[in-house]
Amino acid sequence: MKAKVYITLKKGVLDPQGKAVMGALGTMGYREVKDVRVGKFMEIEVDSPSRQKAEERLKEMCEKLLANTVIEDYRFEILP
Amino acid sequence: MKAKVYITLKKGVLDPQGKAVMGALGTMGYREVKDVRVGKFMEIEVDSPSRQKAEERLKEMCEKLLANTVIEDYRFEILP
Numbered sequence: 547m548k549a550k551v552y553i554t555l556k557k558g559v560l561d562p563q564g565k566a567v568m569g570a571l572g573t574m575g576y577r578e579v580k581d582v583r584v585g586k587f588m589e590i591e592v593d594s595p596s597r598q599k600a601e602e603r604l605k606e607m608c609e610k611l612l613a614n615t616v617i618e619d620y621r622f623e624i625l626p
Numbered sequence: 627m628k629a630k631v632y633i634t635l636k637k638g639v640l641d642p643q644g645k646a647v648m649g650a651l652g653t654m655g656y657r658e659v660k661d662v663r664v665g666k667f668m669e670i671e672v673d674s675p676s677r678q679k680a681e682e683r684l685k686e687m688c689e690k691l692l693a694n695t696v697i698e699d700y701r702f703e704i705l706p
Contacts, residue, residue, distance in 0.1 A: 552667055567668070567692070576687055578680075580671040587632055587667035588647070591660040600658075607656055612647070 547592050547600050551612060551622040554585035559617045588612065600624055627672050627680050631692060631702040634665035639697045668692065680704055 555561050564582040571579045590607075594600035604622050613620040635641050644662040651659045670687075674680035684702050693700040 554667065554669070564668070570691055571687060574687075574691065576683060578673045578683065579687075580673050581669075582671075583669040585667040585669070587634065587665040588644070589634070589661075589663040589665070591662075593658045593660050603656060603658065607651060607654075607659075611650060611654065 547594050547597065548625040549590045549592060549600065549604055549622050550625065551588040551590060551604070551608060551620060552585060553588070553608075553613045553618050553620045555583060556617055556619050585618075597624055627674050627677065628705040629670045629672060629680065629684055629702050630705065631668040631670060631684070631688060631700060632665060633668070633688075633693045633698050633700045635663060636697055636699050665698075677704055 561583050563584045568582040592600050608620040641663050643664045648662040672680050688700040
């Protein structure tokens, strides 16, 4: 089973990397860019007996390792 | 207009960060994880006169700055 995990900074958490990207785009002439937020994207291949089990385990993985839940939100989707 | 940009390593490009995450998950007991690929995810707010223009400019931004097209693929979607 394949899962896609998206990790983003929570609203209100400063994103210096995003600001740097926005600044770089600005100096390159892309002044229409008003905000950039950078997150992570993971493709995970899991060998699970069921979709429900995979979902449960992925939630745990996100909580324990993949995301820092103090400052980050996560969501994932399991591909059919 | 809001756009979501997904940047992933091309197939065949080694992903040591993904391997490290997979190793960490393995030592935590998540042995069902068979592969992890780590990419980037960006949320970009653009101020564009039209959706078509935004698409055109975003493609340029990806090609010129956001993705390293030698080793990375990108795709983006513009939210309505």
